[in-house]
Amino acid sequence: MIVSESQWQKKNKAIIITGANGNVGSYFARKFLESDENLILLIHKSEQRLQSLQQKFTGNLRIIKVDLTDISLLQNKLSKVVEETGWQPDRLIHTATKRSHDFKPLADTDPELWKQIVLMNLVGAFNILKCVLPFFRKNEYGKIVLFGSNVTRIGLPKGSAYSAAKAGIANISRTLAAEEAKNNIIINTVSPGPIKIDDSQFSESYRKFREEYYNEKIRDIPLKRCASFDDLLGLCKFLLSKENSYITGEEFFITGGKI
Ligand SMILES: NC(=O)c1ccc[n+]([C@@H]2O[C@H](COP(=O)([O-])OP(=O)(O)OC[C@H]3O[C@@H](n4cnc5c(N)ncnc54)[C@H](OP(=O)(O)O)[C@@H]3O)[C@@H](O)[C@H]2O)c1
DSSP: OOOOHHHHHHHHEEEEEESTTSHHHHHHHHHHHHTTOEEEEEESSOOGGGHHHHHHOGGGEEEEEOOTTOHHHHHHHHHHHHHHHOOEEEEEEEOOOOOOTTOOOGGGSOHHHHHHHHIIIIIHHHHHHHHHHHHHHHHTOEEEEEEOOTHHHHOOTTOHHHHHHHHHHHHHHHHHHHHHGGGTEEEEEEEESOBOOOOTTSOHHHHHHHHHHHHHHHHHOTTOSOBOHHHHHHHHHHHHSTTOSSOOSOEEEESTTOO
8 A cells, every 4th residue: 555645744743852751751651642743752660651651552662761961871762763654753742851959049959950950851852853853854853842940030039950950951942943953953941930749759848848939929920720732733733743843942831821
């Protein structure tokens, strides 16, 4: 049977999602698998949230366990999966992050921890972009969404490393949009305010800090609630779609009306 170009594209293209076992990453993975997309899911330590997906969507799904700060390993594992599957990655959703979980003011922060958080967020973003760009450039097509945060414009008391790194991510996407436009690669940052997530994996003290922070924030949000995963998904789907051929280098805030 001759496969038409549109069928071929559907069959072979793939989305790469980082932080795929995370709250947002695992929800997006499920939704894109239900839309019959091929997914390359990058996880770090845990894969607990992906277990049911692995059983249901075997053919459309590959999981890579890797620390994003290790570029050689990332490059090797990604190339291997692309070679084995014959998939052509054409979209990236980068959600992986490491938070300032010490919740201390900068003056009291351990310099080593500050460095680790910036490293994971910023160098991690650099590494995944460096590894996927060759695939996108080869096909002269690519769409990228990086996850920032509303803290890129309001800062985050007791979270200076995270807020600094997230602001850096938004600026990487502005820069890359200009550098890669000639290769038909489009990149944007999605910056949510508080998201309703499962926080059971956090320590008791960090959970308490988040709860107090979010309760205070919600008072100032005109729509009076945190973002749901679907609030994020709609925008991301559009930014990654063929319909988006002109919006690039932007940062989109999803904050229920809070500036
Ligand atoms: N949740 C919110 O309220 C909120 C608000 C604003 C912005 N955001 C942003 O939205 C995005 C998604 O948030 P989320 O709540 O879904 O995050 P999450 O649940 O904490 O997921 C983050 C993921 O990143 C992975 N990760 C951590 N270090 C890594 C490393 N070195 N290499 C590879 N992966 C690593 C973690 O894997 P392991 O757990 O296995 O280490 C985890 O699965 C993030 O970029 C976050 O900054 C979230």
